[in-house]
Amino acid sequence: METILVTGGAGYIGSHICKALKTAGFLPVVFDNFSHGHEWAAAFGPTVRGDLQNRDDLDKAFTEYSPRAVIHLAASIHLRESIEKPLLHYQNNVMGTLSLLSAMADHGISELVFSSSAAVYAPPEYLPIDEKHPKGPMNPYGKTKWMCEQIIQDFSVAHGLKAVCLRYFNAAGADPEGQIGEAHDPETHVIPRLLFTAQGKQPHFTIYSSKLPTPDGTAVRDYIHVTDLASGHLCALKLLPSLKGAEAFNLGTGHGYSVLEMHEEAQKVTGFSIPLKHEERNIAESPSLVADPKKAKEQLGWTPEYSDLSTIIETAWNWHNIPVLV
Numbered sequence: 001m002e003t004i005l006v007t008g009g010a011g012y013i014g015s016h017i018c019k020a021l022k023t024a025g026f027l028p029v030v031f032d033n034f035s036h037g038h039e040w041a042a043a044f045g046p047t048v049r050g051d052l053q054n055r056d057d058l059d060k061a062f063t064e065y066s067p068r069a070v071i072h073l074a075a076s077i078h079l080r081e082s083i084e085k086p087l088l089h090y091q092n093n094v095m096g097t098l099s100l101l102s103a104m105a106d107h108g109i110s111e112l113v114f115s116s117s118a119a120v121y122a123p124p125e126y127l128p129i130d131e132k133h134p135k136g137p138m139n140p141y142g143k144t145k146w147m148c149e150q151i152i153q154d155f156s157v158a159h160g161l162k163a164v165c166l167r168y169f170n171a172a173g174a175d176p177e178g179q180i181g182e183a184h185d186p187e188t189h190v191i192p193r194l195l196f197t198a199q200g201k202q203p204h205f206t207i208y209s210s211k212l213p214t215p216d217g218t219a220v221r222d223y224i225h226v227t228d229l230a231s232g233h234l235c236a237l238k239l240l241p242s243l244k245g246a247e248a249f250n251l252g253t254g255h256g257y258s259v260l261e262m263h264e265e266a267q268k269v270t271g272f273s274i275p276l277k278h279e280e281r282n283i284a285e286s287p288s289l290v291a292d293p294k295k296a297k298e299q300l301g302w303t304p305e306y307s308d309l310s311t312i313i314e315t316a317w318n319w320h321n322i323p324v325l326v
Contacts, residue, residue: 001176003027004237005067007052007100008074010037013115013171013226015180017071018044020230026237029065031057041180050135052096060105069111069240072100073234075144076186079119082141095146097151105159111240112152112163113233118247118289122169126290127256129223131167131248149248156245163183164236164243167197169222169252171229173312174319181319183224189223190262191313195320198272204279207259212287218259220288222252225306225315235300239295249300252291253307262309269313 004021008014009030014037021044030037033052046065051055052074060195061067073092076082082089084210097114104112121129122136137143144158155161172191174181199207210217232251238245257265267274296302306312 001024001027003029003065003067004069004071005029005031005065006071006073007031007060008037008072010039010042010047010113011073012035012182012184013168013229014073015041015043016175016226016230017073017233018042019175019180020044020227020234024234029061029067033063036184038183043180052099053091055099055103058100059107062103062107062109067109069113069237070100070104070109071113071115072097075115077141078156079139079141080188081240082139082144086140088146089140093141094147094151097148101151101155101161104161104196105155110159110161111237112161113236113240114148114152114163114165116149116165116167117142117145118167118250118252118291120149121286121289123286124288126257127250127288128254129250129288130251130292131250131295132149135323149246153246162240162243163238163245163246165246165248166232166236167248167250168229168249168290169224169304171226172223173225173227173306174315176227176306178314178318178322181316190259191223191266191316192320194266194274195262195270195317195326197274198266198270198317204275204277205263206279208279208281210278211280216258216260220256220258220290222254222290223262223307223309223312224252224304225312227306230306231305232296232300232302235296235302239300249296250293251296251302253294253304254291254293256288256290257309262313265309266313269317271312
């Protein structure tokens with residue numbers, strides 16, 4: 001049984017990846033400091049409580065488990081927070097990645113799957129966005145992801161690192177079996193906020209931008225079911241042994257939905273009215289982000305199975321209605 005170390009494995013996406021790894025016959029080892037992850041989400045293999053910037057923690061994990069590869073997700077992810085607290089994001093995302101790569105090189109681990117983001121791209125010059133689209137992150141979060149990709153490229157040249165950088169579009173939904181799901185605090189993502197309003201946990205759903213150059217004025221995003229996202233990491237692991245250097249792949253569906261379209265579908269799925277409130281904010285983000293997933297489909301052999309809008313919202317709704325310790 002091959003061991004895979006998953007940094008940030010107790011988080012939303014990480015826990016779904018660990019479940020997919022276990023189902024596929026791997027031993028996932030969670031490496032997490034639990035600043036945002038959850039104990040209940042680390043249910044699919046051993047756990048190492050540690051911090052990426054603590055070399056002793058990394059050495060302990062690599063020595064004890066000798067993983068074949070690392071899937072690296074641990075990072076600060078909130079776009080607005082990155083604007084308000086850039087130092088936090090540069091320290092956690094860039095310095096944490098440097099620490100991890102240094103430890104991997106010293107322990108002779110040469111395979112990496114990196115959690116990147118569509119935030120590395122410049123404002124769209126064309127849609128859908130392929131991997132060759134110009135880069136030009138619009139916020140510190142995106143800048144940290146692009147910096148990490150460039151650092152990974154340098155390590156591939158200097159140390160023979162084989163790496164797949166997966167540029168996520170918008171992860172959404174929950175485990176179809178209801179075992180794990182999205183639980184951030186604070187919650188900033190569109191679908192949970194819509195569902196919280198449907199549950200009566202908040203009085204209204206706030207739309208922060210309604211005057212964007214899109215068909216209905218609200219942001220358009222490509223939503224990818226978290227289970228499909230997890231399967232993309234399994235495909236990346238299969239590719240790594242034959243890879244030379246580092247490659248980047250989009251993980252998205254090729255279809256975008258606006259915030260108002262998400263709102264309408266959430267009302268259909270839940271059967272509840274979801275009151276809206278408009279509050280204009282000047283946020284540095286693209287009006288539309290839609291992936292061209294052709295490269296991932298052709299070279300990774302990856303095809304989304306759960307990413308139609310109704311399935312995404314239904315699985316999320318089912319999860320948010322299961323009593324759990326969050």
